[in-house]
Amino acid sequence: MSSNGSRRREITVADVAKAAQVSKAQAARALGNYGAVSEEVRGRVLAAAEELSYRPNELARSMNTGKSNTIGVVVGDIENPHFGLATRGITDTAKKSGYNVILINTDEELAAEVEAVQVLLDKRVDGLIVAPASSVETKHLQHVHESGRPLVLLDRKAEGLDVETIAVSMIDISYESTRYLLEAGHRQVAFVSTLKTDSAYRAGMVLDSTQISERLEGMQRAFSEIGLTLSEDHVRLNAGDADSIRNITRGLLLMPEPVTAIVASDGLIALSVVEAIQELGLAIPDDVSFLMYDDFSWTRLTSPPLTVIAQPVYEMGVAAASALIRQIEGRKPVANGPEFSARLIRRGSVAMPRTARV
Amino acid sequence: MSSNGSRRREITVADVAKAAQVSKAQAARALGNYGAVSEEVRGRVLAAAEELSYRPNELARSMNTGKSNTIGVVVGDIENPHFGLATRGITDTAKKSGYNVILINTDEELAAEVEAVQVLLDKRVDGLIVAPASSVETKHLQHVHESGRPLVLLDRKAEGLDVETIAVSMIDISYESTRYLLEAGHRQVAFVSTLKTDSAYRAGMVLDSTQISERLEGMQRAFSEIGLTLSEDHVRLNAGDADSIRNITRGLLLMPEPVTAIVASDGLIALSVVEAIQELGLAIPDDVSFLMYDDFSWTRLTSPPLTVIAQPVYEMGVAAASALIRQIEGRKPVANGPEFSARLIRRGSVAMPRTARV
DNA sequence: ACCCCTTGTGAGTCCGGTCTCAATCCTAAT
């Protein structure tokens, strides 16, 4: 009873070598497929390995090759389909090139992100993909970069960090979609985002996220172009859980001069905003127009289907992984990396505001 | 220029030891917090480590402790919010106990799963959480289990594999929800699932997924209770991409005696089914009733909001991780692990079928 | 027949930690 007494200790090259009656070095060569090995020996070793069902210890291997074939991914929240999709793009691509992915969630907390990066570095990952929680507080990323470890940022740029970044430029699309709202007659337009800040939004304040800065910049540009300004009071940050989003939405719609259009910064926010609107007994787009970032399938199922700003999230994940792997393998960056841009998909959630109608 | 000339080679215990003028062994003890170390030495070592910003190499550490503080997670598709949420539960819990997570996607391909498991084993993860693609083909899992590596299954049981499994029992809830449909007057009920099979569904055929088997069993029980049987032709498996789901849905609704209710096996399928229904110009629930597994937020936003079978996905992720970590740390299983059950949330997508109305 | 070069091979070192073991200190007890 025990053809393979493989209890506890694992099979190592030494075991295989013994079984094949060759030196450890030869066995290692045959198995690792390097150096010179006679057919004869190779055969014996491979057979022995098969027989013992030998499996190399990747840890040991990594230790002296210095390569772990693993990349670390740090995102704010995988539960958010935006990151889910991006992660999918990353893992698909990584797998194709023989890399594994260690995933760490940060809940968009800077402290968690700093720790996550540290942990991954300690595990000697070959490179990192980070969707930074903050575009301003980037010491830890700076550190990674300086230590020479390949690093690619996803979704958001980091202030003063010259690192390859895969992100959609938000200014133009934000400008375009704001114009779309303005042309429909909206003047009271709100923007709701989860971005955490110490104080309420004030024009010109420095934000932690370049994404959000850019979006606001685009909105402002559209407004100022027609001689108006985006009201500070209509920019609501710190929209955390469903409850706070609900309150924010109610606030925006119940104020003396209610907003006539709301722009949701991501899919999660959108859900709560739309729900709050429905709760108030208001109709989209008759009472309020609605626009959101991220094109999820369900946005086509609501009535009316929602007008969205679609970002090539999966493709960006792919691009981030490709770029990182390229860096890891020391290849030169391609001349013109793909440029990603978002596009406005007009469905049914934007219409003329009540006030503008005859 | 170069306060810390930390280029290339990383700082090791040996470096710290030298800087602190003690032996490597002592430095290691002080750093690793084991063995006896005088306050004096500890101080010097810690200071030196700080100064050099030493970071232990987890790989090396893992290699001779045999622990990697990493757990491997194998899921069919993170992009599916079902797994997204579960993964979130897993990572949250793992992090709390100091474990990291390596995530691998299998696209529900058995071959990919086998490889994924192998890769994780090679990386010497401390344990595995797998949502098995097949409940029947389980040699690779058997192998893991026999090798003594902690293993927890998620969502689906594996035939003849005595391994801790965190899953919702589907029979009762399926029975309950089918009764709900039958009581509303439906007789032509369809079930649509992605489950891959070699041939079309036939009653009694062995399915790869215990989840699906159980659901069908529950449906059949409800049918036979009132002297009817669930038509084989109404059980549609192999619903892969959006297109095939669309075709299946059209098929079900355009056949001579169309189904009056459709049950979607998961959120992704639901999306396409609902879309196909809308495309056909049919209304839910007036023309077709609709029921789906998984309670995603967006199901409350459609009109009507969808009736769903909610599973405590996040909690199951938490439970799976807890169970695995318990196993890894060699603690006894708690007497009565939490039992998970799904519940039917009646919203607005189920009504009397046309045929049953006056 | 002699030298050079290309394989093939085994011994042993190294990666960066952990851990065993024997030697050295120190302090309190005899």
Added chain:
DNA sequence: ATTAGGATTGAGACCGGACTCACAAGGGGT
């Protein structure tokens, strides 16, 4: 003063592969 016994400490083995080095054999060229 002497000594037992615990606290410290350094040397070195070890984890499981990769890789360097020195050396033996076989082949070709002249």
